[in-house]
Amino acid sequence: MGILHTLKSCFTAKPKLREIDSTRPASAGVTAVFHTPPILTEKPITQLATPTITGTTTPFTQQALIVATKGTYLLDESFPVPEIQDGEEVLIRNHAVGLNPIDWKSVDWNFCIPTFPWVTGREMSGVVEQVGENVTEFKKGDRVWTSTDYYRDIRSGCFQEYVIAPKHTVKPIPSKLSFESAACLGVCGLTAAMTLWKWLGIPMFDTAQSSQSSGNLLLVWGGSSITGQFLIQIATYSGLEVIAVTSERTAELVSRLGAKHVITRDDKSNDDIVAEARAIGGDAIVKAVDIVGPETAVYCMKALSSKSPVQLAPLSFLPKDVVTPPNVSIENVEMKWFVLNKISESYATALNSLVERGCVKIPELDVIAGGLAAIPEGLNMQKRGNLGGKKLVVSLRG
Numbered sequence: 001m002g003i004l005h006t007l008k009s010c011f012t013a014k015p016k017l018r019e020i021d022s023t024r025p026a027s028a029g030v031t032a033v034f035h036t037p038p039i040l041t042e043k044p045i046t047q048l049a050t051p052t053i054t055g056t057t058t059p060f061t062q063q064a065l066i067v068a069t070k071g072t073y074l075l076d077e078s079f080p081v082p083e084i085q086d087g088e089e090v091l092i093r094n095h096a097v098g099l100n101p102i103d104w105k106s107v108d109w110n111f112c113i114p115t116f117p118w119v120t121g122r123e124m125s126g127v128v129e130q131v132g133e134n135v136t137e138f139k140k141g142d143r144v145w146t147s148t149d150y151y152r153d154i155r156s157g158c159f160q161e162y163v164i165a166p167k168h169t170v171k172p173i174p175s176k177l178s179f180e181s182a183a184c185l186g187v188c189g190l191t192a193a194m195t196l197w198k199w200l201g202i203p204m205f206d207t208a209q210s211s212q213s214s215g216n217l218l219l220v221w222g223g224s225s226i227t228g229q230f231l232i233q234i235a236t237y238s239g240l241e242v243i244a245v246t247s248e249r250t251a252e253l254v255s256r257l258g259a260k261h262v263i264t265r266d267d268k269s270n271d272d273i274v275a276e277a278r279a280i281g282g283d284a285i286v287k288a289v290d291i292v293g294p295e296t297a298v299y300c301m302k303a304l305s306s307k308s309p310v311q312l313a314p315l316s317f318l319p320k321d322v323v324t325p326p327n328v329s330i331e332n333v334e335m336k337w338f339v340l341n342k343i344s345e346s347y348a349t350a351l352n353s354l355v356e357r358g359c360v361k362i363p364e365l366d367v368i369a370g371g372l373a374a375i376p377e378g379l380n381m382q383k384r385g386n387l388g389g390k391k392l393v394v395s396l397r398g
């Protein structure tokens, strides 16, 4: 009902659209699009105080980057501002969005897009604009972040100026964090936390645990990915001994984040990497997370213990036809459960606490200026890869 209503409004509002092809640089007629979006260094915290709220009314229309058809974005200058339809919802004014591989994959390959037009984007930070009648936790002007990794409500797509989120998915921004840093907690940060705590059954941190190693070995294939960087930090804090697979370029980074053993992958076959992992862990690696793809997920399985019960979380899928040994449990990480299951709020609260206390650091950012119009080129940068462990965030703050 909510989605239908919003889509109907979308069609009845007078459209002012500018077309942006996700696969090409912006055309000259699209004035707001940067051919190469300027990358900013992150602004110092002193410049990041909550902006003064000017005006008290929420506009009826906003700018939104909509997916018009497969692979085509349109910048709509008068897209309806989504409305609160449930007393437990929060309307957030968007200040920064994090970019993730799923954002371009879903548009290019046409999945997780229920209909056209659609608004994608799964993580953001900003300030509270309105709250539903049953929301006492937040008030207008509060600095917050959210994860909207459930793609079936167009009001929650993050590539628009105003975003609706259920209150259990909204968290205050840790005190020392900028909007841009907070914008990358919702997908990679939360995925790492929930993969460990929910799917791999690692007890949620407590202070006593943090200083002790359990001796349990965790293999992280793709350690320098943004998800990997969060995962290594949280796992190490939780007492796991991490073996990370990464390139030579990012080996020092993952070591600094806490990986006890680093296997560099340059010029090596996956069989070589498995042999190195087994040389380190013997037949005692009991948990693995693959953050690269179906092929490396299979090799993760080969590095795991052949006798003990073991768990593998393949974040980028496992081939359908793979034969899983009886001692291996495959944990399918589906982040929609953060939105659909209210008790998952505890994972975001715990992650926030780790960040607040400085136990988990935010990855180095490349902040792209230019607002929503810069997102398609930002996604192209992500598609090209080679980001060297830096997270792409788009600032909507001018």
Ligand SMILES: NC(=O)c1ccc[n+]([C@@H]2O[C@H](COP(=O)([O-])OP(=O)(O)OC[C@H]3O[C@@H](n4cnc5c(N)ncnc54)[C@H](OP(=O)(O)O)[C@@H]3O)[C@@H](O)[C@H]2O)c1
Pocket: 100, 101, 102, 187, 188, 191, 221, 222, 223, 224, 225, 226, 227, 228, 245, 246, 247, 249, 250, 265, 291, 292, 293, 296, 314, 315, 316, 333, 334, 335, 385, 386, 387, 388, 389
């Ligand atoms: N299931 C879920 O809910 C979920 C949630 C979040 C992410 N994901 C998936 O997880 C994957 C990573 O996401 P992300 O945003 O964290 O990615 P990202 O930051 O873009 O990670 C890319 C990095 O992976 C590393 N890499 C590439 N090939 C590798 C290989 N063969 N072995 C080891 N490392 C390799 C590269 O670093 P080096 O060159 O330094 O090695 C590269 O910089 C994506 O496929 C994403 O869709 C799934």
